[in-house]
Amino acid sequence: LTVDYRVMLEKGEQIVKAMRIVSKLFENAKIVFGIEDNKSDSIKVINGFIKPDDKMDICQLKTKYPQGGERSLIYAVTGRKINSHMLPADAKCIVINASTAYAIYNALYENLPLIHRYMTVSGEGVNNCNNFKVPIGMSQKDVIEAAGGLKPEVCKVIAGGPMTGSAMGNLDVPVQKTSSGIIAFTFDDVAAMNQSNCIHCGKCMSVCPSNLVPQMLCKAVKENDTDRFESLGGMECVQCGCCSYVCPAKIPLTGMFIMGKAEVKSKAKRNGGAK
Template sequence: MKHLSFKKGIHPKYHKELTNAKPIELLLPKEELVYPMQQHIGSPCKPLVKKGDRVLVGQKIGEPTGFVGAPIHSSVSGTVKVVEERVNHQGHLVMCVVVTNDFTYEEILELKDGGVEDYTKLTNEEIVAIIKEAGLVGMGGATFPTFIKLSPPKDKVIKHIIVNGAECEPYLTSDHRVMLEEGERIIAGLKILLHMFKDATAFVGIEDNKMDAVENMSRLCEKESKIAVKVLETKYPQGSEKHLIYATTGLEVPSGKLPADVGAIVLNVDSIVAIWRAVTKGRPIMRRIVTVTGNGVKNPTNFKIRLGMSFRDVLEAAGWDEQATVKVISGGPMMGAALSSVDVPIGKGTSAILCLTEDEVDTTPTSNCIRCGKCIQACPMRLVPNALHHSALHHEDDEFKAYYGMDCIECGSCSYVCPAKRQLVQSIRTAKNRVRQK
């Protein structure tokens, strides 16, 4: 049977065998946890605590300052050590709440008695309010506040709820393991969304390099009339929102439009589980599954960790070989960000920590563009990356926009295939930021 896909794209080496067969391991934090007040797209949060305050598990410690935002909650109990600016994994100075863990993990009362017994008695607005208060964001890396995604305009009828189980980034396997180990929670979370959007049907899109996940989720969907599994071709960037919609429904999201404009909502696997936890258990986002992998660690693993832990602590638990590692990336190799320091905190958008050795890093020097057109052949958005690159380097922003540069999803396919090793996606990203600032 032909598996579903989209036009163009690439087939990088995936290296998922390092962790795809390893069950998720619980990793408890050490003494100090750091909570950046910006772990989402939108306005930063303002700290609600000060030095010396005692905090409990699940306590809100950061309140959004604008509509587009998500509150921050403590994942441990302890004492606020300091509230100050610190560097996050992107290298930006961000206001942070630093908590000294007392290792009792005492929870706020709302967590002990939290959740609703019957969500079918709630209105959409009440469910959205719960999700908003729980601080849910896209767990696939974009970190867009989930409550906004679940509040489409009144004139948009949602007919497709699509679960992104593609996990197309090389090395990453956390979503794969969630589909194997927490599949029942994915189905339960989808039922909440189907209650909200009664005209919709749900699809779980899974690439065909995860057939054990396909089989498990298909088994769980056997008695569900409105939930089905869609098997996708293994191709990058299959997990991109617009490409996943096209692969599973055949619908194309026009330039400048959103998934809701074609009646679709796309959510990551772990985001669906987080919705279930927030609504039925009353638990905010305090943990996530992180793939720690690459040849720079001796024990590549998927860890279940509490937010606020440092990258260093997580790496050491996986047997990090610091001397052999030449690059550490937060996320996958295609869209992740290289770290200048591992003494930074894990946030809501941290899907993986990738440690690459010298053999895994391409250090070929950049040369002149040879006009081969490979970047054009690869671009899943059907753009002309070499022209965008030229416009970006020369600050020709009007021309950049005329070439639909703002439609670039920054997947990195162009840079991956470029024989001249041009920094295509990096220059395009810079130009997009410049245009937005203008």
């Protein structure tokens, strides 16, 4: 998805103006733009609008996934760590992405509410990949039509990014304020995978940004042991999809952890209701 990248390139002045106002809301606040090093052109754009007296800086980050996630970004920029029981404010941070910063500009300078969302429509199954300014509430099917429609051989459409997005069973769903993109595939890699037993190779553990042990969490989910899942730190999973991607056994680990987290929350709600 390239939407935030394009917003930085084309709305850099507005982003800096918005963050200049935000910085005044907090005493001794410092604004840090965390931008990966493969976006050098957007770094130049943002830097060009920062004034010498602004309490702003640019942190050029190494390009790697899932560094754009809230927890990973806070750690990469400040060295501070947060978990699922904490908010960024607990680390004395506020995380605002490029599109949100531009929405703040529109609210403060143009008196415009959030009625549009910038979205990326991409993938080999789309006739005209592009970024679009989309009214919130518009059908995602109509967004795809604006991109020239889908090719006949499309087999899967994802709402969101390729690693964290969700497969869409129906395109007649509205664009929301959190919608970021649509990706259409002509080949379903996941469906073509032949799942086998875990060989305990540890690859999933080596790529987990939360330092979890996915193979043990997987066993807990299979055994429906929510207490063990929680004690192993399952609620710290950020659902980045890295473990599923590297697993040689093709086990859908991330999907299992999403179910595990949902069961923990459901159990806590049931117990709370019983009290």
